[in-house]
Amino acid sequence: MSDIIQLLPDHVANQIAAGEVVQRPASVVKELLENAIDANATEIKLIVKDAGKTLVQVIDNGKGMSVTDARLSFERHATSKIKAAEDLFQLNTKGFRGEALASIAAIAHVELKTKQEQDDLGTVIVIEGSEVKSQEVSVTPTGTSVSVKHLFFNIPARRNFLKSDTVELRHITDEFHRVALAHPNIAFVFYHNGSDLFNVPQENYRQRVVHIFGTKTNEKLVPVEEETEVLKISGFVGKPEFSKKTKSEQYFFVNQRFIKSPYLNHAIKSAFEGLLKDSYHPSYFLNLTVDPKSIDINIHPTKTEIKFDDEHTLYAILRSAVKHSLGQFNIAPILDFEQQSSFNTPYIYKNKSASTPAIEVDRSFNPFEDDTSSKNGISKKTNYNSDFKSSPAASWESLYVGLESKGNNSESDFSEVTFESEAKTESIFSDSLIETTKTTFQLQQKYIVSTLKSGMLVIDQNRAHQRILYENFLKHITIQEATSQQLLFPLQLHYTPNETKIIKDLKANLEHTGFVFSKLDTKEITITGVPVGVPESEVSIILEQLISDVENDVPDSNFSASDLLAKSMAKSLAIKNGQSLNSTEQEHMVNSLFACKEPNVSPTNRPTFITMAVDDIEKKFM
Incomplete structure (x- = not known):
């Protein structure tokens, strides 16, 4: 029987790898932005046309590549990030598997321009479907520019699976948000079809959140700061009254890498217990810094899931830190045995002396006194408070006026007594008639x-x-x-x-x-x-x-x-x-x-x- 196992050609292997690395244009954006960050860029420009189906271009001012590195970067498993298997547990970079550019070049037209600072000229490489079309010397600024055109041009079935431009642009925007929020020290510009969607300068973390999600976000943020031997937490959570029905504003960053963690998300939600309405979700933008040796990043192809050594400890610290911040800023009730804020003297009364209460009594006031003096034109001056005004009391003799005419005939009085209203008796069949006419319940x-x-x-x-x-x-x-x-x-x-x-x-x-x-x-x-x-x-x-x-x-x-x-x-x-x-x-x-x-x-x-x-x-x- 003949042998049936054979090695796959490189272009087929690259297309298979592209299935894991590149699902849609947003995957290309993610890989190229992370490569630019690893190149120590301080300014990154993202240009997209037709939601990435026609063009995805990333331009950075990083350290660039040499001629040999530029050509070698498109080979499978070629990377400068790791040397040995042990380096996988001490990662401080984004891309490290060496499959991104090789996978992208297998299913698109790629043009790479790069130059190092010490070189006078740079390099331009054009690749179509894993096939190198040209490599030439060119005049180009310091840094790297990667253009990816006609994504999935040689895999029509994959291209047909792409959604509408609105949906694909949302995925690209999500990836841009994740990268831009993780690196506020880098300036980003995002263009789509010639118009700029985002232009964020180098700034602090709060300014970056406000620039991306709008100026109204500033009043929604509650700072969270905690540092322990195991974990350092910094960032912001949203006030409960600004919670949303979607999870669009929930961001975890571990060592400046965006992750998804339902377990840690539950810790945040438990900290907001009793403060959120049903089916509403809190907003948070939290940076977690841990020892790289205590996490495993390489458990998912997209590197958005991380395995922690001790999740229970992280859960408890994160929940307590968020709960403490909500109480510290009077968002949630807090019990402090050392000081009760409600007992403090307000600032407007701080330097004022206490006033002694005074009682003023009008000793000349007599409720039974007949107002004969007013009839005679004599008025009395009173020194009591003018806020208390009383009408002259009528003479007590007027209460008995008219009783003499009736004499002592008490029977005639009782004969004239009448009831205000009589009790109404309803039909005993009224309720049953209502029930029979009711056709729904x-x-x-x-x-x-x-x-x-x-x-x-x-x-x-x-x-x-x-x-x-x-x-x-x-x-x-x-x-x-x-x-x-x-x-x-x-x-x-x-x-x-x-x-x-x-x-x-x-x-x-x-x-x-x-x-x-x-x-x-x-x-x-x-x-x-x-x-x-x-x-x-x-x-x-x-x-x-x-x-x-x-x-x-x-x-x-x-x-x-x-x-x-x-x-x-x-x-x-x-x-x-x-x-x-x-x-x-x-x-x-x-x-x-x-x-x-x-x-x-x-x-x-x-x-x-x-x-x-x-x-x-x-x-x-x-």
């Missing part, structure tokens, strides 16, 4: 139960209301005749540049539903009108839900912004499970549902009601 404040000729109807009130609102909003967007209610005071909202761009793209559709924008720029959004029936307090929740849906949903080729907007607004404004409805509201819900074009399913294609036939009910009693 609410079960567990979640389902509406009604009767049918063939049996029983059970409606999910949340899904049914979503369907009703969805068709209503879709109709308003289509005919562009929605009514709007003006706000007494304009509503000002603040979002990140990426979130503001999403609202700008949907502005026309939002206006068709009833929203009125007086200002819409990268720093602030001002709303002067909202759709009829939408409370002002729900506006920010609706827009946050809409942004989350646009970022996280997977739109296909038939994606409609109007459809997504109608679904998102219906989801936000629909009656929630647990809300009590009276009989009139229940009947209106049933009638409105069956007036819809598709009453059977919700906007997310889930059933809105079920029916139970009489035969099915009778079988239960057999």
Whole structure:
């Protein structure tokens, strides 16, 4: 029998490795930005076209590479970061496996320009599908520039799996946020299709967070500082009142590397216990510094998961540090046996002396005195406080005026006594009549139960209301005749540049539903009108839900912004499970549902009601 095992060609092996390293354009951005940071760059420029499908370019002013290093960097497992296997447990750099550039070059057109500071000329290398097309000497500034064009040009199936530009740009922005937040000492510029999305200079950590997430973020931050022998914590957590329904502002950095850790996330959430509303998540931007020997980074291809030696200790320290900060800044109640802040003298009373209380009494005041003196034109001067004014008391003899005419006939007095009202007697059949006319009732404040000729109807009130609102909003967007209610005071909202761009793209559709924008720029959004029936307090929740849906949903080729907007607004404004409805509201819900074009399913294609036939009910009693 002939041998069947053979070595794979290099270009095939590189394409297989690319499957682990490069899932989408954001993966290329991550690898190139980390290489620029490892090159000790102080200024990094990211240029993206068509959400990375056409071009991803990273330019840095780092130390550059020699001619030999530039060519060798595209070979598999070629790296300058580690020399031996033991170095994997003492890593202080980002990329160390030597697969990034080789994998990227296998599925794209790559152009590398690099020059070291001591050299007069640099090097330009052009590679297409792992094949080196040219390597020449060129005039180029100090540092490195890597251009990745036509991603997945030789793997059409992988390119077809890419999502829309909006979704892919969100992933690229997420990677940019993670790298920029981890390195506030580096200046970053991010361009997309010729317009700059971010331009952040070298600054401290608080300024970096505010630059990326908007100026309104500054008032939301609570500093967290703790240093022990095991762990050093620095960064910020968000105030509970600014918590979000999404986890978009949760960042852990271990030794300046972004990680995901559900276990440590639980520590933060337990520190906020009792301070957050249901289904809301806290915001945090925390840097953890630990001994590199106590962690293992190389357990996941994307290096976003880390294995710790002693997770329980880190959990306890992190939870205590966050809880202490919330108490220290009066966000949460704190018990301090040494000093009680409520006992302290306010600053405005610090240098004031205590005033002795005084009591003033008008000794000439007589409530039984007849005001004969006033009739005679004589007025008395009083020295009591003018705040206490009393009307002259009527003469006590006036209380008995009119009693003499009636004499001593007490019977006539009692004969004139009448009751104010008589007790009303209702019909004993009134309650039963009401029950017989009631055709619906609410079960567990979640389902509406009604009767049918063939049996029983059970409606999910949340899904049914979503369907009703969805068709209503879709109709308003289509005919562009929605009514709007003006706000007494304009509503000002603040979002990140990426979130503001999403609202700008949907502005026309939002206006068709009833929203009125007086200002819409990268720093602030001002709303002067909202759709009829939408409370002002729900506006920010609706827009946050809409942004989350646009970022996280997977739109296909038939994606409609109007459809997504109608679904998102219906989801936000629909009656929630647990809300009590009276009989009139229940009947209106049933009638409105069956007036819809598709009453059977919700906007997310889930059933809105079920029916139970009489035969099915009778079988239960057999």
